[in-house]
Amino acid sequence: xxxxxxxxxxxxxxxxxxxxxxxxxxxxxxxxxxxxxxxxxxxxxxxxxxxxxxxxxxxxxxxxxxxxxxxxxxxxxxxxxxxxxxxxxxxxxxxxxxxxxxxxxxxxxxxxxxxxxxxxxxxxxxxxxxxxxxxxxxxxxxxxxxxxxxxxxxxxxxxxxxxxxxxxxxxxxxxxxxxxxxxxxxxxxxxxxxxxxxxxxxxxxxxxxxxxxxxxxxxxxxxxxxxxxxxxxxxxxxxxxxxxxxxxxxxxxxxxxxxxxxxxxxxxxxxxxxxxxxxxxxxxxxxxxxxxxxxxxxxxxxxxxxxxxxxxxxxxxxxxxxxxxxxxxxxxxxxxxxxxxxxxxxxxxxxxxxxxxxxxxxxxxxxxxxxxxxxxxxxxxxxxxxxxxxxxxxxxxxxxxxxxxxxxxxxx
Amino acid sequence: xxxxxxxxxxxxxxxxxxxxxxxxxxxxxxxxxxxxxxxxxxxxxxxxxxxxxxxxxxxxxxxxxxxxxxxxxxxxxxxxxxxxxxxxxxxxxxxxxxxxxxxxxxxxxxxxxxxxxxxxxxxxxxxxxxxxxxxxxxxxxxxxxxxxxxxxxxxxxxxxxxxxxxxxxxxxxxxxxxxxxxxxxxxxxxxxxxxxxxxxxxxxxxxxxxxxxxxxxxxxxxxxxx
Ligand SMILES: Nc1ncnc2c1ncn2[C@@H]1O[C@H](COP(=O)(O)OP(=O)(O)O)[C@@H](O)[C@H]1O
Ligand SMILES: [Mg+2]
Numbered sequence: 230x231x232x233x234x235x236x237x238x239x240x241x242x243x244x245x246x247x248x249x250x251x252x253x254x255x256x257x258x259x260x261x262x263x264x265x266x267x268x269x270x271x272x273x274x275x276x277x278x279x280x281x282x283x284x285x286x287x288x289x290x291x292x293x294x295x296x297x298x299x300x301x302x303x304x305x306x307x308x309x310x311x312x313x314x315x316x317x318x319x320x321x322x323x324x325x326x327x328x329x330x331x332x333x334x335x336x337x338x339x340x341x342x343x344x345x346x347x348x349x350x351x352x353x354x355x356x357x358x359x360x361x362x363x364x365x366x367x368x369x370x371x372x373x374x375x376x377x378x379x380x381x382x383x384x385x386x387x388x389x390x391x392x393x394x395x396x397x398x399x400x401x402x403x404x405x406x407x408x409x410x411x412x413x414x415x416x417x418x419x420x421x422x423x424x425x426x427x428x429x430x431x432x433x434x435x436x437x438x439x440x441x442x443x444x445x446x447x448x449x450x451x452x453x454x455x456x457x458x459x460x461x462x463x464x465x466x467x468x469x470x471x472x473x474x475x476x477x478x479x480x481x482x483x484x485x486x487x488x489x490x491x492x493x494x495x496x497x498x499x500x501x502x503x504x505x506x507x508x509x510x511x512x513x514x515x516x517x518x519x520x521x522x523x524x525x526x527x528x529x530x531x532x533x534x535x536x537x538x539x540x541x542x543x544x545x546x547x548x549x550x551x552x553x554x555x556x557x558x559x560x561x562x563x564x565x566x567x568x569x570x571x572x573x574x575x576x577x578x579x580x581x582x583x584x585x586x587x588x589x590x591x592x593x594x595x596x597x598x599x600x601x602x603x604x605x606x607x608x609x610x611x612x613x614x615x616x617x618x619x620x621x622x623x624x625x626x627x628x629x630x631x632x633x634x635x636x637x638x639x640x641x
Numbered sequence: 642x643x644x645x646x647x648x649x650x651x652x653x654x655x656x657x658x659x660x661x662x663x664x665x666x667x668x669x670x671x672x673x674x675x676x677x678x679x680x681x682x683x684x685x686x687x688x689x690x691x692x693x694x695x696x697x698x699x700x701x702x703x704x705x706x707x708x709x710x711x712x713x714x715x716x717x718x719x720x721x722x723x724x725x726x727x728x729x730x731x732x733x734x735x736x737x738x739x740x741x742x743x744x745x746x747x748x749x750x751x752x753x754x755x756x757x758x759x760x761x762x763x764x765x766x767x768x769x770x771x772x773x774x775x776x777x778x779x780x781x782x783x784x785x786x787x788x789x790x791x792x793x794x795x796x797x798x799x800x801x802x803x804x805x806x807x808x809x810x811x812x813x814x815x816x817x818x819x820x821x822x823x824x825x826x827x828x829x830x831x832x833x834x835x836x837x838x839x840x841x842x843x844x845x846x847x848x849x850x851x852x853x854x855x856x857x858x859x860x861x862x863x864x865x866x867x
Contacts, residue, residue, distance in 0.1 A: 233758050235750070242745040546741045549702055550755055550802065554722060606704070613728025634702050 236556060240563035241534060244571075246316035251366065251568055254532040257525030259579060262614040264518035267587045267607030268570040270598070274509025274588045282432050283496045287456070289436045290465040291335055294324035295489040325459035334534055336464050337479050340355065344458040345372040348450045355410040357400050362395055363444040365411055367450025370589060376437065376466070378605060381405060382426030387454060391445040392426035393555060397407035400441070403427075411443065412453055421451050433500045436464040463589065522614065525572070526621045532627035533565055544629050545637025560631040565622025569615035572613025577611045648839050649809060650676040650699055654706035657864075666748040668694040670864040671708065676807075676843060677724050680838040683855035684845045691864040692845040693814055699843060700733050700812045701725045713809050730759055734803030738815040742787035742802070748794075749773065749783040752801045759806050772801040778830065793824035800831060811835065813844040817851055829854045 238552065244251045277455050326334075326346065335344045340448075348367030353360065368376070373384040379390060382405035385391055412419035428439050437444075451457045467473060477493045484490045497504060544557055584607070589595050597603055657669040659855045676682055695741060698710055699702045701717060704725070710717045713732055717725070719815050729735070742751045753769045772782055776797040787795055796816065813832065817825030833854050836842050846852050860867040 235746075235754060237749075239743070246745070396700055407653055543743055543745070546743055548726070549700075549729065549741070551726055551758055551806075553726050553758075556758070623789075636699055638737075 233282055236560040237563050238454045240567055243364045243564055244567050245538065247532075247536070250535070251571070253364060254525075254528050255568050255572035255575070258522070258569060258614045258618060259576040261519070261522030261525045261617070262573055262576025262610045263583050264521045265515050265613060266576070266606045266610035267513065267584040268403070268514045268518045268605045269609065270298070270580070270584040271591050272507060272514065273600075273603040273606060274592045274595070274597050276504055276507045277600065277602060278496075278592055278594055279433065280500060281597070283370045283435070283503070285498050286435055286496045288467040288470040288473065289496060289529055290327065290338075290473065290480075291435055291463070291494045292463040292465065292480065293494070294326050294489050295485070295492050296324055325456070325461065326463050326491065327460075328458040331460060331463055334465070334480055334491075337483055338465045338467075338476050341469070341476050342465060343372070343375055343377065344463065345369055347462045347464055348447060348456070349442075349461045350450075350454055352411060354401075354404065354618075356407065359401050361401065364438065365453075366437060366439070366442055366444040366448065367447045368444060370446045373444075376464070377439065378429040380427045380429045382424070385445055385449075385472065388446055388449045389420070389422050390425040391422045391443050391449070392428055393444070394428050394440040394442050395430045395441040396441040398424075398427050409443075410432060416486040418448065418453050419468045422449065429561050435494070435496055436466070440590045452547050455485065468618055471506060480583055515539065516555070519613075522617050525614070528620050529568055529621040530625065531563060531623050534628075535559065536631045537561065537625045540629070541632060541637050541640040544632050545634050545640065552628040558626045560628035561629050562619055562622050562626075565618045565626070566615065569618025572618065573614040576614055577607050578609060581609050647678045648675045648752060649678045650843075651711040652698075653709045653711075655705045655710055657691075657694075658700060658702070658706045661810055668864055669705070671789065671843055672861075672866055673708075674859060674866060677843055679839050679841045680857060681833070681855045682844070683754045683852035683858045684807060684861060685847060685849075685852050685858055686841065686861035686867070688847070690845075690861045692861055694864075695861060696814050696843065696845050698803070699810070700735055701728045705808070716833070717808055731806055732809050734808040734811045735812065736796070736799055736803050736808070736813040736816045738818040739790070740787070740793055740799045740819070742799060743789055747786055748778060748790065748798045749786050751787065751798055752783075752805055756805045767773060769801075769805060773798070776801050791824075792820050793827060796801060796820060796828050797831070798826075800828075802834075804835070811840055814840065815845055815847070817846070817848070834843065839862075 265327065317432050338344050345368065350365050351362060354363050354364050370385070373392075377384065379392065380395060381581065398404065401407075405424055405426060407424045409424065410419050410421050428444070429460060431438075431440055447457075465476065467476060472560070477495060479490065479492050508573050524614075547560075548554075548558060585595060585598055588598050588603075652672050652674050653668055654671040654673055656667065656671055659666040660667055668865060672695065674823075683761060684695060692705075698705055698717075699712070701712070701720075704710075704718055704720070708718075712728065717728070720728070735741075741750075745755070746754065749769060752763055752773060758763045759814055770780075770783075771799050773779075778794060778797055778801065782790065782794060787798070790798065796819075811832075816832065829851060832842055832844070842855075843853075844855060852858050
């Protein structure tokens with residue numbers, strides 16, 4: 230409508246007349262929009278990159294003993310295996326997969342892919358000059374080559390040799406040939422082992438988190454902790470990802486026939502819990518970023534009040550020659566909207582740049598930056614910025630529209 | 642000249658009281674008067690006597706505290722803000738001492754503004770241009786913003802603006818008060834000519850020779866017709 234044009238014209242000219250002031254007020258919106266968009270994009274890119282990593286494991290199934298609850302897997306990138314988070318005092322009384330159960334699972338799933346059992350434990354380790362904790366895995370030596378990828382060195386061929394994850398190697402300064410002690414002599418048996426290989430960096434995973442773990446043979450493991458034939462978990466690597474549901478259902482049907490004995494997890498259940506955690510974190514961080522918009526709202530409010538005060542006489546003229554209250558109100562809302570759009574657009578452009586840098590720094594990859602799940606946060610933040618501006622303009626606009634025409638005309 | 646029989650403005654015991662902390666100020670005290678269509682009336686009186694207050698009531702910028710004010714057959718006292726604003730837009734043209742043009746708009750836009758508000762579309766009939774031409778504001782001057790125009794030019798633009806919606810009544814509050822006497826006379830000639838063409842004009846002034854342009858003078862003293 231053309232009418233909007235003349236009121237819009239007035240708003241545009243008023244903003245232009247106070248250019249510097251308007252720019253400064255819009256700057257607050259720019260910062261708020263950039264903060265929200267960058268945080269949102271960071272969260273989205275984290276989620277997408279985790280999803281990408283996990284989708285490479287879509288053919289993995291993990292069977293653990295049924296513990297009553299939903300059996301959700303904790304997520305700690307490169308941390309301990311399921312159930313090991315509680316520290317060192319866990320062991321025998323915890324629910325384990327038995328040898329019989331393992332054979333059952335292997336009978337069912339063996340024809341679909343590789344099935345192997347995993348012993349694991351979190352324990353203290355010691356090198357000549359350092360002390361720390363790590364996850365200790367015990368595996369069937371025949372399976373090493375199939376499930377572990379070496380960066381350098383060899384697979385362990387005896388009960389006194391191990392391979393270690395790249396992060397633990399870095400942290401303790403270990404390399405093939407280094408020695409270390411597993412276990413705490415005050416608490417139980419210990420073993421001195423020699424590192425023969427360093428594993429490839431693997432990132433987060435659901436079957437084996439080897440990046441900060443020590444992997445040895447089954448004999449090495451049971452030599453220290455006992456518990457032969459009691460497995461923490463059974464991993465299944467399927468040849469065909471399409472068989473995930475079939476295998477899962479067959480195992481559950483067979484083993485959970487009478488009692489719930491086992492829990493079978495696939496990557497989708499893990500993905501779900503990670504996505505939900507990341508979602509919560511993203512929302513929280515965006516909320517903090519949103520505080521900057523509150524500050525911006527105050528400065529927009531301030532500028533709008535100034536504008537109303539300066540234009541009291543003009544409002545009186547407009548009203549006296551027949552401008553309705555709601556038209557006056559709209560004129561000031563346009564003004565707030567213009568500040569919002571200017572701030573929002575500049576903010577959007579800046580978000581693209583700053584968001585890219587933040588994602589690169591915090592997520593480590595910009596592989597997913599130009600996807601709509603990530604870029605979506607730019608229009609989202611922009612809309613919030615513009616919305617905040619208009620809301621900040623509501624009271625000043627209302628005040629302008631309720632001025633008495635005669636009083637307003639008297640203003641100098 | 643047409644027959645001036647039909648009253649276009651009727652005031653019946655119109656009172657305006659401003660409630661102040663220091664005591665109520667009675668700016669208008671039971672004023673009754675009637676103005677016919679096509680009349681040119683001057684309102685005179687000392688400063689503070691209530692002239693502007695009276696004009697503001699007639700101009701629907703304000704409503705009386707008591708009494709009835711009828712404008713073109715419609716009783717104003719019961720109207721809400723929306724209706725009063727609409728009357729100001731369509732039925733009344735206001736000319737102020739201080740011109741009261743909108744500084745952010747060009748002369749042309751100032752004149753077109755009430756047209757836009759009324760018709761909700763731009764003037765494509767040449768009406769605005771024609772009015773400005775009649776008042777001696779050419780195309781080049783029309784493109785200027787008010788502060789770039791002289792006082793006389795500004796008042797001519799203001800008159801064009803007041804006329805753009807073809808109002809029944811033209812109200813002028815000291816229209817020459819901010820002009821030198823030569824320019825003031827020119828403006829009065831314009832108003833007199835408008836009246837000769839049938840426009841009802843009510844003008845507040847405290848200058849006798851300005852009031853002489855009107856055919857009737859109402860004198861106000863302490864809020865009463867003297
Ligand atoms: N808004 C107002 N509030 C209080 N008093 C007012 C107001 N407007 C006018 N008055 C008072 O009413 C009286 C008449 O004022 P006004 O109509 O402006 O006089 P004039 O135009 O004749 O000089 C004066 O005493 C003035 O102080
Ligand atoms: Mg006055």
